[in-house]
Amino acid sequence: MDVSTLSVVLAFSMLLMLGAGLWVSLALVGVGALGLYITGNEQVGLLFATSSWGGSTSWSLTALPMFIWMGELLFRTRLSKDLFEGLAPFLNHAPGKLFHVNILSCGIFAAVSGSSAATAATIGRMTLPELKKQGYSDKMAVGTLAGSGTLGLLIPPSIILIVYGVAAEVSIGRLFIAGALPGLMLVALFMSYTAIWSLMNKNELPQTVSIKSSWGDKAQALKKLLPIVSLILFVLGSIYGGLTTPTEAAALGVFGAIVLAKMTGTLSVDNFFASLLGAVKSACMIGLILVGAHFLTLAMGFLGIPKALAEWIAALTLSPFELLFYLTLLFVVLGCFLDGISVVVLTVAVVLPMVQQAGIDLLWFGIFIVLVVEMSQITPPVGFNLFVIQSLTGKSILYVARASLPFFFLIVLGLVLITLFPQIVTYLPTTMVQR
Template sequence: MSDIVTIILLFVTLLVLLGAGVWVAFSLMLTGALGMLLLSNAPIGPILATTFWGHSTSWALAALPMFILMGEILLRSRLSQDMFTGLSPWLKRLPGRLLHVNIFGCAIFAAVSGSSAATAATIGKMSVPELTERGYPTNMVLGTLAGSATLGLLIPPSIILIVYGVATEQSIARLFVAGVLPGLMLVALFASYVIIYALLNPSRIPQDDDDDMPFLDKLRATGRLIPVLLLIAGVIGSIYIGIASPTDAAAVGVVLSVLLSWANKSLSWSMLRDSLMGATVTSCMIAFILVGAAFLSVSMGFTGIPRHLAAWIADMGLSPYALLAALTVLFVVLGCFLDGISVVVLTTSIIMPMILEAGIDPLWFGIYLVIVVEMSQITPPVGFNLFVIQGLTGIDILRIAMAALPFFLLLLLAVALITLFPGIATYLPSLMDG
């Protein structure tokens, strides 16, 4: 059986299994086992066992449940209220006014949660009713929330960057640092779009009556942001200056999030129990998918398919830009049907040999991949942010998707910018190397 026929058969098998509702991890394992049966005589059972053990005991993976737990604790605290109170007095001077609360609030929460869906849910619970009541355009309220919540995938600590680092054996600390400047660039792009919209449509932005808040009152309101900003600085700063690994920083982050919740009087035994259960469920799901993806990757190595694909790409003579353009289309299409983590673990075992063959930096490619996956969070039919916002508002998912379309295009622009100027992603990690 030729490689092309085998690849098509395996791809169809995987799609059928996923379409039938089989768990992603089982779908990956079954597809890998089928590939080994067709193209290799290697023993499937022992390889599955050793792969399962080797990847489930990875030290790099230990950071994952702790960062998820930190986000779960802060999700149930009064963080979103504090952020809204602290940000709104200063943002009212910008064109677009309180629409910027969605953008900057999501950016701040992304830096302590690592999850796009959690960011959308937390900020949306506070901002959507408030902004709607004040008369802001519904489409802009929905669009800024859906688009800005994708920052949870990129701004460190990012769950999906941990997944990519484990799957491709890249440094998670360097990936975290590489995500900082692209994350800030996206914040600037989103805020610029809102400013341009407000300047072109001044009549659609309501004018509040409380713009004349005394300066001291603004400072008192801003004080509510200090604890979470210190938490962000402690987690990300300790990684950047090299005094803590991502796993160490995650442990510190959990302790600080508990203290922060205690300080704002939102800590309770029931909240802590719910946070632990939520983190356990999410962590087990991601870890199980990673193990399945690792087995698929190992099985593909035995079949020789990645090697042949890499050689095929090399023979085609595609430039790195042409390869990235083709991969962008592929990832956006996959993102219409799969969640971001599944896209990463499904594709890395096949894509990475091509990337390395083309001479593309795998660290930079990780940031590129996450931005493209961010786009899939706001594309129907499987856009997680769209589902979260629909659950919050009850608005039709297609209307939410249309409201998020400008932010999809801005994410596409971000992909173009980091491709033309790769230093946006690689500059800060290069300072760590120095």
């Protein structure tokens, strides 16, 4: 069986397994084993044992459960509520008023959780009831939350950047630094669009608001913001300053979250164990996917699929821009059926040879792929953020998708900007390395 026919068989098998409801990790292992058996390789067990060990023992991966745990601790304590109450007085007079709380809260919480779904769920529980009570547009409230919730994938520390860094053998610390400016750029785009929309749709905003914004209120708000902002500066500053590795910073971040939660009096024994259990569940799910993807990558290497695909792409003589365009379409389509981490681990082994052959910087490509995955998070039918917000609001999935559509196009604009001006991604890592 030639490589092209084998690739079609394996792709169809993957779709069949996923359609049957099989776990993504098991589907990856199943496809890899099937490919090896078809080509007569009977050392499937040995290869799986070897690849599983290699795919699960990387020291860089230890940062993953720690950052997840840090987000779980914040989610289950008063710190996340303090974030909303701390921002509201400062944004009460901006065009769009409390809509901006959605965006900035997601941006700040993303910097300590690293998870898109956790960001959308945590901030949505706080902001949506308050926005509805004050008479804000439901559709815009849902849209700002859906779009801004994706920031959890990009603003460091990002779980998906850790996964990409391990898979592509790119420095996780440099990826974190590279994600900072694009993350701030998206926040600025979201806030600018929200301000313009609000100026054009003043009837969708409440004429009066119940939240006061005197200087005394702002001083109290700063006190509420100080703990979580300090934690962000502590974690990211230690990485950017070269004082710690991402793994060490993650451990310090968990310690800091526990201390802050204890100081605010919201860390109970039940909360502690609930956060620990939530972190274990999420980390195990991601770990199984990584093990399956590592085995599939090894199997495809034996089958010669990445090499054949890279040669085929090279024969098409695509320009780097054309290659990126087709890869964007591929990732968006995959994102309609898989979660972001699965998209990354499933495609990196096949895509990286093409990207390297086209002369594209792997550091820049890591941010590019995360932006595309962000788009897929608010793309029906399986955009994870859409499901999270649907569960919070009770609205239909199509309603949530329509509300988030403008923010989908804003992420597309962000993608275009980093493609035309790659320095947005590469400036900070290059500058800090030179120093």
